[in-house]
Amino acid sequence: xxxxxxxxxxxxxxxxxxxxNKSGQPDLRTAEGIVNAAWEGGIxxxxxxxxxxxxxxxxxxxxxxxxxxxxxxxxxxxxxxLNHLVPMNLKQTLEESLERLCVSKLYGxxxxxxxxxxxxxxxxxxxxSDLVLSGLVDHIGVSVYSPQKSLEALExxxxxxxxxxxxxxxxxxxxxxxxxxxxxxxKLIYVRSxxxxxxxxxxxxxxxxxxxxxxxxxxSFELLARRAKISRQKLALGYVREVYPEAKILFGAETIxxxxxxxxxxxxxxxxxxxKEVQELFHxxxxxxxxxxxxx
Numbered sequence: 630x631x632x633x634x635x636x637x638x639x640x641x642x643x644x645x646x647x648x649x650n651k652s653g654q655p656d657l658r659t660a661e662g663i664v665n666a667a668w669e670g671g672i673x674x675x676x677x678x679x680x681x682x683x684x685x686x687x688x689x690x691x692x693x694x695x696x697x698x699x700x701x702x703x704x705x706x707x708x709x710x711l712n713h714l715v716p717m718n719l720k721q722t723l724e725e726s727l728e729r730l731c732v733s734k735l736y737g738x739x740x741x742x743x744x745x746x747x748x749x750x751x752x753x754x755x756x757x758s759d760l761v762l763s764g765l766v767d768h769i770g771v772s773v774y775s776p777q778k779s780l781e782a783l784e785x786x787x788x789x790x791x792x793x794x795x796x797x798x799x800x801x802x803x804x805x806x807x808x809x810x811x812x813x814x815x816k817l818i819y820v821r822s823x824x825x826x827x828x829x830x831x832x833x834x835x836x837x838x839x840x841x842x843x844x845x846x847x848x849s850f851e852l853l854a855r856r857a858k859i860s861r862q863k864l865a866l867g868y869v870r871e872v873y874p875e876a877k878i879l880f881g882a883e884t885i886x887x888x889x890x891x892x893x894x895x896x897x898x899x900x901x902x903x904x905k906e907v908q909e910l911f912h913x914x915x916x917x918x919x920x921x922x923x924x925x
Contacts, residue, residue: 632671632895634870636704636819637664637888638881639677642691643684654682655883657690662885664691668701670892676792676819676879678706678741679726689731702736704790704819706772709741713748716756723765737768737790743778746771749785758787768817774920776805783810792879794822796829797868798846798911799919812875821879823869826921829861839925843918849910857903866891867899868907 642660655663664675677684685705692698705726712718723738738760740746745753757769770790771782779802782791791811795802799822802808811818824830828840833847854861869878882888917923 632892633673634877635667635670635672635892635895636674636676636877636879637667637672638821638879639664639675639684639688640681641881641883642681642687643677644682653883657687659883659885660687661691661694663882663888664688665695666885666888666892667882668695668697670888672892673700674702674704674736674877676704676821677730678739679708679711679722680706680741685726685729689729693731698731699733701732703730703732704737704739704768704770705730705735706739706741709745713740713745713753713756714751716752716759719756720760723760727765734764735766737770738766739770739772739790739792741772743771743773743775743782746778746782746785754785754787761787770817770819772821774922776802776807779807780805780810783807783814783816788816790817790819792819792821794919795820795869795873796823796825797865797907798825798829798850798914800908800911800914801919803872808873808876818873818876819879820869820873820876822921823878823880824862824865825919828921829865842915846911846914846918853903853906853910857900859899859903860894862890863894863897863899864903866894867897868904870895871899871904 644654675688677688692701707722711722760766761769768789769787771788772792773779773782779791779793782788793802793807808818833844833851836844854864880891
């Protein structure tokens with residue numbers, strides 16, 4: 630099975646990230662191994678952001694050391710604290726990203742917050758479109774949190790990629806027709822948070838008291854994996870692969886073994902009855918479980 634739909638998210642290369650992160654931010658040697666494992670596994674796209682700590686710098690160093698900086702496709706996100714209505718800010722920030730990433734051109738540049746779409750008609754859209762015309766970037770996109778903003782972004786002509794959070798428990802975007810709309814409009818959809826920031830790998834009875842609201846949903850997920858006689862990783866990754874066939878799928882890793890295991894799981898199949906069972910079990914999960922910004 631081809632891995633051209635897989636994208637390596639690199640937030641873990643720049644900072645400690647995820648509720649199930651046990652090893653912290655990897656050192657440069659490990660980071661190089663992570664990127665190399667992804668590259669050798671057929672992954673050609675890498676996702677980063679200004680707000681991901683040292684991620685851009687680390688990724689750039691690794692791409693240079695592996696001598697693949699001219700072959701990869703890199704997507705980054707603008708700092709949400711940047712004044713997006715000053716054209717010079719955006720151009721300077723983009724050039725700084727290119728330098729840190731050791732690439733001459735970006736595959737995509739995204740707004741990091743969906744609220745920034747409100748500034749699109751105030752000059753932001755024109756400035757970003759000019760960056761595409763300048764040859765410094767191929768695609769303009771936005772990272773969103775809600776189905777409503779996803780659909781709003783897909784209606785904007787010059788936005789050609791949208792990144793959404795979705796996973797085996799979160800069917801909001803599917804139900805809202807986001808994937809179908811993107812396909813009709815020939816726009817790229819990127820799915821992040823497929824493991825719900827690592828929550829799907831936590832045992833339901835091992836959650837902190839502040840996360841007890843997720844216990845029952847997590848228990849249902851564990852029991853389904855047990856009945857299907859597959860790992861939670863295979864269940865979660867297999868579901869998004871099967872149900873979102875046109876989407877790009879992001880995953881992150883803080884170890885080389887995590888990259889390799891995700892690649893191995895990606896190349897396996899999921900029984901159709903499991904997909905049906907998932908859609909019955911997780912048809913209406915509380916948003917507090919699905920949205921990490923609501924966690925304590």
